[in-house]
Amino acid sequence: MPEGSIKDGIGASVRRKEDKRFLTGSGRYTADITRPGQLHVHFIRSVHAHANIKAIRKDAAEAAEGVVAIFTGEDVAADGIGGPICGWVVTNRDGSPTNEPPHPILANGAVRYVGDHVVAVIAETLEQAMDAAELVEIEYEVLAPVVDLANAGSGPQIHENVPGNMYFDFELGDEAAATAALESAATVVELEVRNNRLIPNAMEPRAALAEYDPIDDSYTLFTTSQNPHLTRLVIGAFMLSIPESKLRVVAPDVGGGFGSKIYVYPEEAVCTWASKKLQRPVKWTADRSESFLADAHGRDHINKVRMALDKDNRITGLRVDTVANIGSYLSAFSVVTPTILHAPLLSGCYQIPAIYTNVKGMATTTAPVDAYRGAGRPEATYLLERVMDTAARQVGMDPAAFRRMNFIPKDAFPYQTPVALQYDIGDYEPPLDKALEMIDYKGFEARRAEAASRGKYRGIGLSSYIEACGIAPSAVAGALGARVGLYESATVRVDPTGTVNVFTGTHSHGQGHDTTFAQIVADKLGVDIGSVEIIHGDSDRIPFGMGSYGSRSLAVGGAAIAKAVDKVIEKSKIIAAHLMEAADADVVFADGKFTVAGTDNEKGFGEIALAAYVPHNYPHDRLEPGLEETAFYDPLNFTYPSGTHIAEVEIDPSTGVVELVDWACCDDFGNLINPMIVEGQVHGGIAQGVGQALLENAHYDETGQLITASYMDYCMPRADDLPNFKVDYTVTACTHNDLGVKGCGEAGAIASPPALINAVIDALAPLGVTDMSMPATPEKVWRAINDAQTEAAE
Amino acid sequence: MHHTTYVRAGSTDDAVARMADGGQLLAGGMTLIPTMKQRLASPETLVDLAGCGLAGIEDEGDSIRIGAMTRHADVAGSDLVQTAVPALAALAGGIGDRQVRNRGTIGGSVANNDPSACYPAAVLGLGGTVHTNKRDIAADDFFTGMFETALDEDEMITAVSFPKTGKAAYVKFPNPASRYAMVGVFVASGADGTRLAVTGAGSDGVFRHADMEAALDASFSADSLDGIAVDADEMISDIHASGDYRAHLVREIAKRAVAAC
Numbered sequence A: 001m002p003e004g005s006i007k008d009g010i011g012a013s014v015r016r017k018e019d020k021r022f023l024t025g026s027g028r029y030t031a032d033i034t035r036p037g038q039l040h041v042h043f044i045r046s047v048h049a050h051a052n053i054k055a056i057r058k059d060a061a062e063a064a065e066g067v068v069a070i071f072t073g074e075d076v077a078a079d080g081i082g083g084p085i086c087g088w089v090v091t092n093r094d095g096s097p098t099n100e101p102p103h104p105i106l107a108n109g110a111v112r113y114v115g116d117h118v119v120a121v122i123a124e125t126l127e128q129a130m131d132a133a134e135l136v137e138i139e140y141e142v143l144a145p146v147v148d149l150a151n152a153g154s155g156p157q158i159h160e161n162v163p164g165n166m167y168f169d170f171e172l173g174d175e176a177a178a179t180a181a182l183e184s185a186a187t188v189v190e191l192e193v194r195n196n197r198l199i200p201n202a203m204e205p206r207a208a209l210a211e212y213d214p215i216d217d218s219y220t221l222f223t224t225s226q227n228p229h230l231t232r233l234v235i236g237a238f239m240l241s242i243p244e245s246k247l248r249v250v251a252p253d254v255g256g257g258f259g260s261k262i263y264v265y266p267e268e269a270v271c272t273w274a275s276k277k278l279q280r281p282v283k284w285t286a287d288r289s290e291s292f293l294a295d296a297h298g299r300d301h302i303n304k305v306r307m308a309l310d311k312d313n314r315i316t317g318l319r320v321d322t323v324a325n326i327g328s329y330l331s332a333f334s335v336v337t338p339t340i341l342h343a344p345l346l347s348g349c350y351q352i353p354a355i356y357t358n359v360k361g362m363a364t365t366t367a368p369v370d371a372y373r374g375a376g377r378p379e380a381t382y383l384l385e386r387v388m389d390t391a392a393r394q395v396g397m398d399p400a401a402f403r404r405m406n407f408i409p410k411d412a413f414p415y416q417t418p419v420a421l422q423y424d425i426g427d428y429e430p431p432l433d434k435a436l437e438m439i440d441y442k443g444f445e446a447r448r449a450e451a452a453s454r455g456k457y458r459g460i461g462l463s464s465y466i467e468a469c470g471i472a473p474s475a476v477a478g479a480l481g482a483r484v485g486l487y488e489s490a491t492v493r494v495d496p497t498g499t500v501n502v503f504t505g506t507h508s509h510g511q512g513h514d515t516t517f518a519q520i521v522a523d524k525l526g527v528d529i530g531s532v533e534i535i536h537g538d539s540d541r542i543p544f545g546m547g548s549y550g551s552r553s554l555a556v557g558g559a560a561i562a563k564a565v566d567k568v569i570e571k572s573k574i575i576a577a578h579l580m581e582a583a584d585a586d587v588v589f590a591d592g593k594f595t596v597a598g599t600d601n602e603k604g605f606g607e608i609a610l611a612a613y614v615p616h617n618y619p620h621d622r623l624e625p626g627l628e629e630t631a632f633y634d635p636l637n638f639t640y641p642s643g644t645h646i647a648e649v650e651i652d653p654s655t656g657v658v659e660l661v662d663w664a665c666c667d668d669f670g671n672l673i674n675p676m677i678v679e680g681q682v683h684g685g686i687a688q689g690v691g692q693a694l695l696e697n698a699h700y701d702e703t704g705q706l707i708t709a710s711y712m713d714y715c716m717p718r719a720d721d722l723p724n725f726k727v728d729y730t731v732t733a734c735t736h737n738d739l740g741v742k743g744c745g746e747a748g749a750i751a752s753p754p755a756l757i758n759a760v761i762d763a764l765a766p767l768g769v770t771d772m773s774m775p776a777t778p779e780k781v782w783r784a785i786n787d788a789q790t791e792a793a794e
Numbered sequence B: 001m002h003h004t005t006y007v008r009a010g011s012t013d014d015a016v017a018r019m020a021d022g023g024q025l026l027a028g029g030m031t032l033i034p035t036m037k038q039r040l041a042s043p044e045t046l047v048d049l050a051g052c053g054l055a056g057i058e059d060e061g062d063s064i065r066i067g068a069m070t071r072h073a074d075v076a077g078s079d080l081v082q083t084a085v086p087a088l089a090a091l092a093g094g095i096g097d098r099q100v101r102n103r104g105t106i107g108g109s110v111a112n113n114d115p116s117a118c119y120p121a122a123v124l125g126l127g128g129t130v131h132t133n134k135r136d137i138a139a140d141d142f143f144t145g146m147f148e149t150a151l152d153e154d155e156m157i158t159a160v161s162f163p164k165t166g167k168a169a170y171v172k173f174p175n176p177a178s179r180y181a182m183v184g185v186f187v188a189s190g191a192d193g194t195r196l197a198v199t200g201a202g203s204d205g206v207f208r209h210a211d212m213e214a215a216l217d218a219s220f221s222a223d224s225l226d227g228i229a230v231d232a233d234e235m236i237s238d239i240h241a242s243g244d245y246r247a248h249l250v251r252e253i254a255k256r257a258v259a260a261c
């Protein structure tokens, strides 16, 4: 699609329309909403990682001031309430299905992680609920926890129907071919990596407020969701047996999600259920400690990697054996994340003839683990880009040259990988070249020497990534175990005066949809961006849509909007032809005007809109009045953003502190609608990746207590941990959506951790260091240096 | 937070009287309020010291006296402190973030004696004096262990004074998560020789390191600390840093502090 001709159209770095309300503190979040007569719920959470509940004594609490009700798992069971479901399952190697244990919304008989929901105390005020909670006595029989992922299979069984604590045992690829490649390889490269566990830390904690209307037996649930229709479907159809038409789910302004607000959680179901039982609105807002304990965590893999190279150092095969920590219960996308969103990415941007992978999903007595910014793709990219560097070092090649010679060549597209995906388009050398130039790769050795003169070790690290975005072609997803379709929807409603309302099934929780989507519409219709409103997040207003995650909003949701706008234009052309007494085919629409070729007849878009709603002179024989169109778009393929990120670090050997001194990246996201917003997404993604690589780690001790349960111990990246990023782009337009876009929301978080760890290892390589685990904390780095020096001395 | 009653004391005597009735003193609230919100502390009465006239910095000739309710931002920005004990102003300017420095007070910090706090290193490193409603306590007698001080039940800090010292420095190796000190070293070279105090690292809280002080008295240079043993068994060991690593950092950060003097 060519760059738009109008101001603020496609390709313009328009300032974000939504920022006025966010920056002035005028956003409207779930916690800001108050309903008359609302009650407050406080959840008593398990203090044990694994225990049987012997008794719950609540008499004293029930008598406490302000208490309205105290519910336990027994009440939930008595009402036949279901738990959150897993939205996507896989078939095991032996053909059996994923083991799906029950997940009661209040623990029934047993608790399985510290933070598990045990009792809901509902009172007039939150303080009263919390005071009363202290009077509830819970008698536990403490059981042995399962914390160590590597040995989870031999721990005590956590769920009755999950033998060996294994939820699933998935495979993809050709094992025989991969084995043959490894056996006949000139070089075999081996690596074991741990993808550290992360806690999402959205700025806004989760919250829910449910209200029941006895007059028409309906519910309204305000909740912090990335996908209100999915929440409605799951709570309505699977948990509370509420007809979907009787449940309205509103996700108002939402302060970040990063995946953690995709899933339906027990708390929002409890609020909804209790609102009818008590005939009063029920509200819950997580505090930060609850967010740490009970938001779905991310990552947490152990990957054993073996890569085969031939005598010319071309990759001939890859085998990856992964153990993934799924946690105590199956969260909505917990199964798909380490399997379908992970295994097919193992080809990266390389020609690898044979690939095989096995993924075992393990139960542990830790919080549920699910998709977190990148979801499966960061894990795949991390192990692949680490093994690429390890291989280059092992065979004595420059890591950039080694990548380049193994890239899928640009004339090989569409390219079928051995792990299910078919990449439609890409060109991997230009972003690599550009990034190398941006960071001055050639000048690196001089910088390393200069740093050495100051007593610092300097290193450089690359990561050339690919990801699969635009989730997802429904037929493909369905064949792979998805229980939902993954199309997107849009309604474009033109008002009589020509202003435009866009109802999208995606959800903006920081991504800037109000602006980006308006730019698309403004550009296509030739109207001012100020006359386009984007409406999202309310199941009563928007068409059924799947929400935002997996960098799908623009590539799938934006494509649906573009389709709906095209329908509006088609209809408008017929109206214009009628008004100008011309043949449909002679009407041309450009820059917001309908003209007839060869005449000076002209109608503005606003005139057509008015004619559609005041149809005095109108082609009634051909069209219905009004100007409103809906489109559903189901993508034909995933989209495949790619690029190269390069990190440069300096290490202080006396403390082990890693300073990130430079960053250059060149990404191919296809066409850019708003380059400023894209750059913001890249920055945020890199920051999260730097967090994972250097700072963040969710740590459970051996008893299953979460030690990193506050910002005193869980280390988030801050602005002063980061250098200025050098960001640039190349463009190969996506071939299968009209906008030619691919998605940019996760790339930074996917690409950055291996670049950074590769840089750390590069800095220490002269000492003989070959490995470093995430996060590369000062102590780990200091130890690696010491150990290497001790070894060298011996 | 549990229910609590807020009162604003009008004077030190008033505050002490209310403390005797079971009230808990409230200074900047940067530690106490979050602890109450987490229900880890639940005082029935909070006695706010903001109205007791305890904020302010005075020049007392050889020393400066900083009122207990003086905020970190005011110590950091004070011309007097910047000239008399520049290292102390710099330390205060490096505590927490802007919001914390605009609320947190020296009295609250010293009374709390958090093992990772910065001020205790300055009080001990400079050989300061803690003034209370009852007496003056020398720094060496004040800090008695993690979160423990020599303060009696009915005793409150009214001010802290520090000898004017130009040759001093504080270097903090921050805990990456909390940015409190994982190891902080305050070194000062005054009339009575060198004092070197370490915070963030010791399992009994802030401490002086006699061997380092002796080495620096012999020769005040970073190199003279090479090879001096720091006992890893006496260090805090947690997920952020083992005792070994902290022991190493103590010497390393001490060298940097000496070099910065």
Ligand SMILES: Cc1cc2nc3c(=O)[nH]c(=O)nc-3n(C[C@H](O)[C@H](O)[C@H](O)COP(=O)(O)OP(=O)(O)OC[C@H]3O[C@@H](n4cnc5c(N)ncnc54)[C@H](O)[C@@H]3O)c2cc1C
Residues within 6 Å of the ligand: B024, B025, B026, B027, B028, B029, B030, B031, B032, B033, B049, B068, B072, B094, B095, B096, B097, B100, B103, B104, B105, B106, B107, B108, B109, B111, B112, B116, B117, B118, B119, B155, B156, B157, B158, B178, B179, B180, B181
């Ligand atoms: C985000 C954050 C970051 C921080 N970072 C740092 C850091 O890097 N370095 C650092 O050193 N500190 C740090 N702090 C601590 C902060 O600087 C305060 O010094 C500390 O919280 C205590 O001071 P306060 O005035 O807030 O005391 P309060 O919280 O009001 O009181 C603390 C305790 O002292 C008692 N108390 C208060 N005043 C007196 C008195 N005059 N006499 C006797 N007892 C008294 C109170 O009863 C209470 O028990 C940080 C705090 C926060 C919230």
